[in-house]
Amino acid sequence: MMISCKKATELICQSLDRPLSFWERLELRLHLWMCGGCSNFKKQSEALDRLLHKRFHDLTDGDIESELEQMPEEVCERLKHKLREATQDGEASS
Amino acid sequence: MVERRVLNTGKTDNPPQASDTDAASEPLDPSAWVDRHGTVMYRYALVRVNKPEVAEELVQDALLAAWRSRDKFKGASTERTWLIGILRHKIMDHLRSRSRGVGEQVSHSDWLEEFFDEKGRWLRMPDPSTVQPEAMLEKEEFWAVFHECLDTLVPRAREAFARRVIEQEETATICKALEVTATNLWVILFRARTQMRRCLTLKWFNASDAEPTGSRSE
Numbered sequence: 001m002m003i004s005c006k007k008a009t010e011l012i013c014q015s016l017d018r019p020l021s022f023w024e025r026l027e028l029r030l031h032l033w034m035c036g037g038c039s040n041f042k043k044q045s046e047a048l049d050r051l052l053h054k055r056f057h058d059l060t061d062g063d064i065e066s067e068l069e070q071m072p073e074e075v076c077e078r079l080k081h082k083l084r085e086a087t088q089d090g091e092a093s094s
Numbered sequence: 095m096v097e098r099r100v101l102n103t104g105k106t107d108n109p110p111q112a113s114d115t116d117a118a119s120e121p122l123d124p125s126a127w128v129d130r131h132g133t134v135m136y137r138y139a140l141v142r143v144n145k146p147e148v149a150e151e152l153v154q155d156a157l158l159a160a161w162r163s164r165d166k167f168k169g170a171s172t173e174r175t176w177l178i179g180i181l182r183h184k185i186m187d188h189l190r191s192r193s194r195g196v197g198e199q200v201s202h203s204d205w206l207e208e209f210f211d212e213k214g215r216w217l218r219m220p221d222p223s224t225v226q227p228e229a230m231l232e233k234e235e236f237w238a239v240f241h242e243c244l245d246t247l248v249p250r251a252r253e254a255f256a257r258r259v260i261e262q263e264e265t266a267t268i269c270k271a272l273e274v275t276a277t278n279l280w281v282i283l284f285r286a287r288t289q290m291r292r293c294l295t296l297k298w299f300n301a302s303d304a305e306p307t308g309s310r311s312e
Contacts, residue, residue, distance in 0.1 A: 004210070005210060006206055017265050041220040044222075049259050053259060071137070075146075083154070087158075
């Protein structure tokens with residue numbers, strides 16, 4: 001008995017969050033063997049997860065500012081102003 | 095910010111020095127932090143909370159917290175990693191205080207009708223020529239499109255997606271934070287991923303296989 005594409009996509013997504021059972025793996029493999037659409041869905045979903053995480057990981061240590069839209073000028077000014085205000089006489093507080 | 099306390103803690107006149115002498119090369123000035131890391135921090139916060147004013151407040155809180163504990167920064171990590179770490183905690187606190195009691199029903203099947211017929215077959219087959227994640231992520235407008243798509247998710251799905259996919263948190267941790275069962279979380283994530291994939295595809299390629307066939311349920 002073949003599982004449906006609907007069921008297969010569900011298993012594909014869940015495999016990113018939990019280990020599938022033996023039978024689930026078997027059902028899924030059988031389905032993917034027959035179904036190009038779901039095979040593409042699987043590739044795309046896995047790639048998207050991997051790449052999105054990488055993109056965000058790069059945020060913290062990569063030099064990617066050039067790609068980022070700068071924060072609005074007024075936000076920048078407000079932040080600086082508030083920080084100056086809070087740190088000038090808060091110097092001694094901890 | 096009502097943090098204008100003038101305390102005498104023994105370190106009165108001079109601003110405290112960072113622990114090491116060579117730290118002098120890193121001027122501890124929060125305004126400089128804004129210049130150096132502000133944009134990254136702001137964009138990072140915006141991914142997790144979709145309101146600009148909240149993102150701004152969180153960045154501000156994080157920078158202030160960093161300033162107060164600046165002598166704990168030993169240079170073991172980069173300045174940015176350190177600041178983002180503090181920001182992440184602020185975001186988590188914020189979301190924790192807010193997500194309680196968001197008791198939205200998790201329906202398992204109705205939304206899937208947008209993608210599958212009654213026999214569970216694709217209405218439009220995913221086609222490798224139209225959805226290429228690598229190509230998507232290299233486009234210049236990545237961040238703008240990504241935000242637009244994140245905004246189509248309901249708050250809890252967005253939160254789950256960000257925690258799981260972006261931060262790669264354990265599912266058990268996320269279940270606890272969102273107060274949902276594991277089964278519910280899988281459904282939420284299944285839906286979020288499917289929606290994100292469709293949205294990103296639509297925005298970048300106008301690809302037909304990702305076109306919604308029904309209206310999105312909010």
